[in-house]
Amino acid sequence: MNLDLSELGRFSEPAVLILVSLAPGAKHGYAIMEDIKAMTGTEMRAGTLYAALNRLEHHGLIEPLPAEDRRKPYRLTAEGATALRDQLTNLGSFARMGLQRLATT
Amino acid sequence: MRWLLRLYPRAWRALYEEEFGAVLDQQSPSFLVVIDIAAGALDAHLHPYQRTGRPPMLSRLRALAIAIFCASMCFALAYGFLQKLADPQAPFDDVRTTVLWDAVPVLTPLDDPFAQRVAAIVRAYDPDHPPLTQPLSGGTLGLLGPLRDLVGVSGLGAPGNPIYGGSDAHAPNENIRLSDLPRAVDFNVYLLRALGQAV
Numbered sequence: 001m002n003l004d005l006s007e008l009g010r011f012s013e014p015a016v017l018i019l020v021s022l023a024p025g026a027k028h029g030y031a032i033m034e035d036i037k038a039m040t041g042t043e044m045r046a047g048t049l050y051a052a053l054n055r056l057e058h059h060g061l062i063e064p065l066p067a068e069d070r071r072k073p074y075r076l077t078a079e080g081a082t083a084l085r086d087q088l089t090n091l092g093s094f095a096r097m098g099l100q101r102l103a104t105t
Numbered sequence: 106m107r108w109l110l111r112l113y114p115r116a117w118r119a120l121y122e123e124e125f126g127a128v129l130d131q132q133s134p135s136f137l138v139v140i141d142i143a144a145g146a147l148d149a150h151l152h153p154y155q156r157t158g159r160p161p162m163l164s165r166l167r168a169l170a171i172a173i174f175c176a177s178m179c180f181a182l183a184y185g186f187l188q189k190l191a192d193p194q195a196p197f198d199d200v201r202t203t204v205l206w207d208a209v210p211v212l213t214p215l216d217d218p219f220a221q222r223v224a225a226i227v228r229a230y231d232p233d234h235p236p237l238t239q240p241l242s243g244g245t246l247g248l249l250g251p252l253r254d255l256v257g258v259s260g261l262g263a264p265g266n267p268i269y270g271g272s273d274a275h276a277p278n279e280n281i282r283l284s285d286l287p288r289a290v291d292f293n294v295y296l297l298r299a300l301g302q303a304v
Contacts, residue, residue: 029128045138046128047145050121054149070127 003059003079005087014044014052019061019076019084026065026075029053056080106134112146147175215239226299230292 005012005019021027021035029049036044053074056062061080065073076084106129110122132138151168214220215238227236 029124030131033128045141046125046132047138047141047143049128050125051145051148054117054121055152067124070123072124 003061003083005083008052008055008059011048011052011055014048015056015061016084016087017044018049018052018056019080020088022062022074022076023081023084026073028068028071028073030071032074106132106138106142109139109142109146112143113149117149147171222300223296226296229299230295 005015008015017036017040018032020039021032027035029046033044033046033049036042053062057064057074059079060077061083062074063077065075107126110118110125110129113122150171220238224236224238
């Protein structure tokens, strides 16, 4: 059964950003933070990042790889990819519906 | 800022401390980063997703105890802050106090023979208005404490005075109505004379 990312509460938004960042390939914590900053223009701080990573790892949506020089990369699991795809699809549908309603006003 | 990682649970640190520390080494310290890490540490205590080696019930109890402690601290901080806001004159820098003497409060012993004698005199003075007898303490009657401690008198019966009863002498301005004064003088003379006769 796939996890609905909204179940992660206030960490659902950081979780989506992390999953999107990991979609092209594995990254360690600092690289994820830099990638999110480049994607969104906002900074995700370390406390929030690792709280979200902890939850994603616990739910099996990401998995750690062997550490490289104190840095442990993470990669998306198959379950993580599915959860991200579902979430982005829902967001896309919602965005389209909102734009359509806006166009009719 | 690595010392902040000590706020996290030990099991959590075993999983993330090294890489978290490497990330922190690349960040410039700021107040917001400290707050973010402190909030993350609190979250790690309240939601121990990682394997802690403890039974789930113990983890829940531990999380509950931490939540209660944090709620208490937040309440205490908010209460102190509100008190500070509500008191525009604090901290009273222009007031200095020097304790010259203090006394242990002592209650008037109503069963003391002297108190009983005064009550009887009052009943004789005005049968229509029986005496009100109640133990007093504090205020001017702090005198009873030094009497006990220094003179060895274990309490003292204190006769009341119509001036106080009629004028509410402990009103903010401490004034006494002049119309009560003649009756008060009359009562006091009667009281002292009756006490003298009783002896």
